[in-house]
Amino acid sequence: MASSLDLADGTDLVDSGIADTETVASTLAAIGDSRPGAEWWRTAVIYQIYPRSFADASGDGVGDLAGITSRLGALSDLGVDAVWLSPFFRSPQKDAGYDVADYCDVDPLFGSLADFDAMLAEAHGRGIRVIVDLVPNHSSDKHAWFQQALAAAPGAPERARYIFRDGRGETGELAPNNWESVFGGPAWTRTTNADGTPGQWYLHLFDSTQPDFDWDNPEVGDEFERILRFWLDRGVDGFRVDVAHGLIKAAGLPDFVPNEDAGSMGGDSDDVPYWGQDGVHDVYRRWNRILAEYEGDRALCAEAWLPTVDETALWVRSDEMHQAFNFPYLQTEWDAAHLTEVISESLRAFPAVGAPATWVLSNHDVVRHASRLALTAENPQGHGLGPTSPGQPDAVVGLARARAATTLMLALPGSAYLYQGEELGLPEVVHLPDAARQDPTWFRTAGERYGRDGCRVPIPWESNAPAYGFSTTGASWLPQPEEWARLSRAAQIGDPSSTLTLYRELLAERRRRDLGAGSLTWVDLELGDDVVAFRNGDLLVVANTGAAAVRLPEGEVLLASGPIDGRELPVDSAVWIAAA
Known part of the structure; x- marks a missing residue:
């Protein structure tokens, strides 16, 4: 529906x-x-x-x-x-x-x-x-809860909302474990106590500005x-x-x-x-x-x-x-x-x-x-x-x-x-x-990974307008x-x-035929191993992932992803056909 x-x-x-x-x-x-x-x-x-x-x-x-x-x-x-x-x-x-x-x-x-x-x-x-x-x-490290946690002493209720741990090593100088951040680099950052001495560590599976909540709390x-x-x-x-x-x-x-x-x-x-x-x-x-x-x-x-x-x-x-x-x-x-x-x-x-x-x-x-x-x-x-x-x-x-x-x-x-x-x-x-890149991945990996900026560029509406x-x-x-x-x-x-x-x-055709509420039946058109073919209701779908064109079955071609030459479905193409 x-x-x-x-x-x-x-x-x-x-x-x-x-x-x-x-x-x-x-x-x-x-x-x-x-x-x-x-x-x-x-x-x-x-x-x-x-x-x-x-x-x-x-x-x-x-x-x-x-x-x-x-x-x-x-x-x-x-x-x-x-x-x-x-x-x-x-x-x-x-x-x-x-x-x-x-x-x-x-x-x-x-x-x-x-x-x-x-x-x-x-x-x-x-x-x-x-x-x-x-x-x-x-959350952000600027969230009120995390700011309260940083101001609190180890073991305080404010810190229990996040994952704070003592470090390993003689003086706690080593991170609590070896986990790596999704964005690169260690998943732990050490805090500094009010007196300037090194403090506990907090977990951030992403950037150091994104401390993980403790959902056991x-x-x-x-x-x-x-x-x-x-x-x-x-x-x-x-x-x-x-x-x-x-x-x-x-x-x-x-x-x-x-x-x-x-x-x-x-x-x-x-x-x-x-x-x-x-x-x-x-x-x-x-x-x-x-x-x-x-x-x-x-x-x-x-x-x-x-x-x-x-x-x-x-x-x-x-x-x-x-x-x-x-x-x-x-x-x-x-x-x-x-x-x-x-x-x-x-x-x-x-x-x-x-x-x-x-x-x-x-x-x-x-x-x-x-x-x-x-x-x-x-x-x-x-x-x-x-x-x-x-x-x-x-x-x-x-x-x-x-x-x-x-x-x-x-x-x-x-x-x-x-x-x-x-x-x-x-x-x-x-x-x-x-210089334009902004994804934390780019910075945390020192440019080794480009990150996600490339899929986030603002989209175009008019050809000749500003931006x-x-x-x-x-x-x-x-x-x-x-x-x-x-x-x-x-x-x-x-x-x-x-x-x-x-x-x-x-x-429009998906809505008209209610394809989302339909059911799929695989169809063998005997066109080779590079073809995907199925029916959804009275619609036949054929996709060619191979290296050569294939012959389409009979039926009205309702929609095609690209140009079709007669009844030949080119490579890297798919069609919707009104099933007989």
């Missing part, structure tokens, strides 16, 4: 005068209650907004909430059901807002709570639900219940939970040496003492009960980087999260056998626990799939892509594969996530000047490449061959 309250012809209910904003918002809040088993999040297409890079209304070069409000019409036009906003809370911005100083206020960089309320009302008025990003593994859980209710009471439709597989650490904090080729968030490693511990599930069972008190099928989505689909599915059992990002799918290369396997496993594992499969190809932490799918060398998650990275992508091949991969993905049953700008075919920005329409002044917190002009939304909107047109048509 789609969540939009548009008419069948695409008319927006508010714009048409059929319903006012309050009526639409209240309908959104209650729509799931009358349809057990058909909650909106089971089939929704959710669009990730990275606020600082989406639209800048103030002109300071950083995107903001008012900018988002001004561009919601474009998302209605695109045809998404919901938006997920990366953090906009008060923050020193050491990690682009994932270092939160106040979870219940808006950072002035992005506006105010009034701006948030206005954005939420406008989104709901357009039939678009709003999910906000919550960061429960760690009930006070932490109580505080996050307050935070959840603050935003639920304002009307948000759910939460994307950052580092959802973290929070609980193994008893005793044992040493651990990760696989050097593993992704930084642990998706390739088993038995990591700070990822995927059993106790974390009790946290989400409590959160599930809190959300169940509110009308409208509020949703929890887990960012849980785990090695297998089966392990990921543990986060979405019926009394825990509602969705979990399918990172095994995101990390699958453009290969028919591997795609078939991960899709099959996903459609087995997630429904087995009563959850929808979710599909995602890009987000703010990974190389954009228009580049990633054309890499010819290993590129572990979190390392990023820069001018000296091995296996540089071919832009033409990357875009063709990205369009084909999205065409395949949006035909799959379940819920799908899009990352801002992918509907424009944006590639990773590889050639950012070193390509991102801001009125031409300011942009990361520099935009010249190619953004031809990739702008305005340049693509009337072009039948553009990536934007492809996304709009795929989403």
